[in-house]
Amino acid sequence: MRIGFDEAEAVMREKLIRHGAGKEEAETVAYEMARNSLEGTYTHGINRFPSVVKNIDDGFIIPGGKMELLSAFGSSERYDGNLGFGIVNARAAIDRAVELAESCGIAVVALRNTNHWLRAATYGLRAAERGFAAICFTNTLPNMPAWGGVDARIGNNPFMMAFPRENGQHFIVDSAMSQYSYGALEIAEQEGRKMPFPAGYDENGVLTDDPSAVIRSRRTLPAGYWKGSAMSILLDVFASSLSMGRSVQEIGHSGGGEYGVSQVFIAIDWKRTADEKTVTAIGDAITADLKSSVPAGSAPIVYPGERLMGIKERNLRDGIPVDERVWKNILSL
């Protein structure tokens, strides 16, 4: 089924308030979650809403919890998220990084004790809309074995880079360190599909594209094998060290859900040292060159972030695709 953006936003806002959220934070979370779906990140938008409400009810998200400054030096600041809404904290953190970058050209905000920020791209787009470049990352629950290991010790730790372009056609990469999420594996399993590429190891330690085998073994594959594993570990080291927050293993040891994660937000005010017109031309040339690739199939070659605008237009016009059972569940919350 398809739901209009305004309706989705209004329903989620009301449900959040009913479950204890303040008016302002409910507005922020409902808007961003509706927007995640609107822009095509269905896994981290409306479909994920019931789990956010559950996290409030379970006490993992504490309504009213706000970012609190712990220490500051130059354009580097460290905050405690006080277990507030991940979206509210992460928006405040990227906004603060953008503000600090205005005085030093670059800034970093490290945030501990916060919650799932849903879509990493949200914060890159937010910086890009103000003309700033951004690099953001978060840690997660342990949900993937380290390279050479069998049991889940590392996170799929999403990593995001965004660089602004005119007309909102920002360059953006938003990539978890696992090749496929459990969400993607579960959808393929329900539809009886194999994954297009190896997804993990089966219970006998053999690489497989069978989602059911990987769901059983819990041995998901890091993107790029040893490369994604190593990068996941460094992202965790950076996030937990800079914020003095919980590492992936500590998030895992706390039992229950994924809460109290650590995040890093870097903003760059590149227009202070580079010329906007030249940089626009560089981005346009990169895009034009990509698009002149010889295509391997019938699909056009796109730059990272390009699809977002088209999906957004279509979903604004036709409504946002939402799983009917999920929507019914949301209405009943």
Place this chain on the structure above:
Amino acid sequence: MRIGFDEAEAVMREKLIRHGAGKEEAETVAYEMARNSLEGTYTHGINRFPSVVKNIDDGFIIPGGKMELLSAFGSSERYDGNLGFGIVNARAAIDRAVELAESCGIAVVALRNTNHWLRAATYGLRAAERGFAAICFTNTLPNMPAWGGVDARIGNNPFMMAFPRENGQHFIVDSAMSQYSYGALEIAEQEGRKMPFPAGYDENGVLTDDPSAVIRSRRTLPAGYWKGSAMSILLDVFASSLSMGRSVQEIGHSGGGEYGVSQVFIAIDWKRTADEKTVTAIGDAITADLKSSVPAGSAPIVYPGERLMGIKERNLRDGIPVDERVWKNILSL
């Protein structure tokens, strides 16, 4: 064969001076290239030396070329590398980023018109040895198709993150955006081996682990498929935009070798906002947790960067493994 560190360094220094390098830059390049091999990055150390000399002779590297400040704001600076030695410029760039980070907590140095920095980890280790965290990346020649394309349009753009630990046991990831380099494919081909994982597409567009097929098709695989492709593009956008330097496509259009690349160096003075003792404990806990993984095979689980120290010790004791033909070639330069 094995060559002592001091001998390798002395021979390369003398050859560089013979080919036009100044004494100081020859010392820097010879030391770092010998050290790359000493610490196990054989592809970007002594074995690569003949190509550095060729780049001097071809006029791609201009001895005496030094980093020149183009613009500055706060802790963000942009430089022209004047086609000097990549190692000399990159060392100066990370040193400057570290210096700037001391005043703002974080700093970025963008460098255009420079040359191959050889091993990305060199600059992360350099920052880590001074107690700073670092994120560095570079663009390259187009050597990989974008996701969905057939012809090489994007670079394997190495990305590096380093976080310091006590006793030199720094966390470090140094990862190109291709799953395998052409160097790795060529070695496997010579030895008649398949790659352990898919390495690219053959001439019929079928995914293959046959190195010869990928060398023929030139369709190497991005690490993590679409993920490595997207990240490669963003690294190029950042490097060429922040430095106002050449993008991957421009490096490709210039004909001839890989020169005049664009690089970014971010340094973080994390001790200004975080407590050293706590951060040490966080790193130790992450390492201990990784090491308590259930191993999939007989190999121990290592943290990223761990192997370096052991290799270095062995190579200091026994000499550095060098291809005999390459060494003879170097002696004849």
